[in-house]
């Protein structure tokens with residue numbers, strides 16, 4: 405049978421320890437690389453390669469949804485489910501025998517199943533003899549890796565522009581682990597690829613954020629990542645609890661998202677749960693640019709993500725202009741996206757609503773793109789002018805010396 409395994413290229417490895425400290429490896433003790441690929445995705449220096457090997461492996465007995473089955477040893481629970489005919493998806497789907505696994509790095513917990521009575525991540529947990537697996541997670545509180553809360557003086561793309569100028573803390577934010585994108589210049593990769601921190605339930609996170617709101621006297625309560633939306637159950641329960649704890653009108657429950665899975669029914673559910681401030685970041689107009697920025701190699705998937713994000717923007721404008729403060733995120737670095745494309749994005753958005761807020765992030769060197777040169781503030785101000793010139797009234801640009809807005 406053929407198996408995947410990951411090998412380290414010694415001449416590329418910087419011995420930074422990221423793959424063993426931030427990203428845990430469960431292969432030790434199993435006797436095989438389980439082929440989960442989490443270290444492959446997380447390595448900042450691309451020092452890992454995937455190999456496909458033909459091997460004979462012992463079969464072990466496990467129980468899945470009440471049925472005893474045999475699977476090869478040394479693989480992940482997710483792979484075992486796939487071999488047993490379960491449909492493993494990256495873009496969320498609902499249905500029988502479907503497991504959604506969007507990050508594959510053990511960080512988002514969306515792929516969690518019940519293993520020997522406990523919720524555990526199927527994408528990185530290896531199968532073991534006698535293991536009992538249930539894909540029915542009803543009755544289990546969802547989990548997620550959470551960083552923060554921390555107070556923030558600027559906020560994200562959805563933070564209203566007039567608040568950004570206050571010169572004091574305006575939000576408390578948490579950042580959740582796991583992302584469905586593979587941006588080579590990931591600006592927050594220590595959170596995105598963290599699968600070692602103890603996860604929290606939505607209630608625990610909401611309580612903590614509420615405590616910090618009081619401590620810092622702010623009204624903005626933000627969640628960013630990673631990508632918050634890829635664990636839907638966790639996120640909806642989080643907003644419900646956060647709204648219950650913060651019922652006042654001043655509370656701004658802010659979701660900062662890439663928009664890739666924000667379908668209309670999901671947006672409806674989040675608004676119903678209490679979310680009243682959403683930032684959506686389509687990042688690009690053309691799929692080739694989007695693939696370059698996000699590192700998504702599957703063109704069909706990239707198209708779906710890009711279209712879903714733009715549709716999310718339009719849907720919020722059309723249906724929730726009065727209930728949700730929307731901020732749209734663009735990104736800029738001339739190595740990744742042209743000015744012409746940014747202008748076309750601006751024109752598209754202005755044709756829908758010229759008053760919608762746009763925040764342009766200046767991508768700086770990070771993660772696998774340490775070669776990038778951060779655009780100077782003057783260049784970002786030129787981008788701002790281009791977007792203002794197409795009719796957008798509220799454009800903010802992030803620069804190395806602060807944010808410039810209306």
Ligand code: FES
Nearest residue numbers: 508510511513527
């Ligand atoms: S897909 Fe398994 S933790 Fe995200």
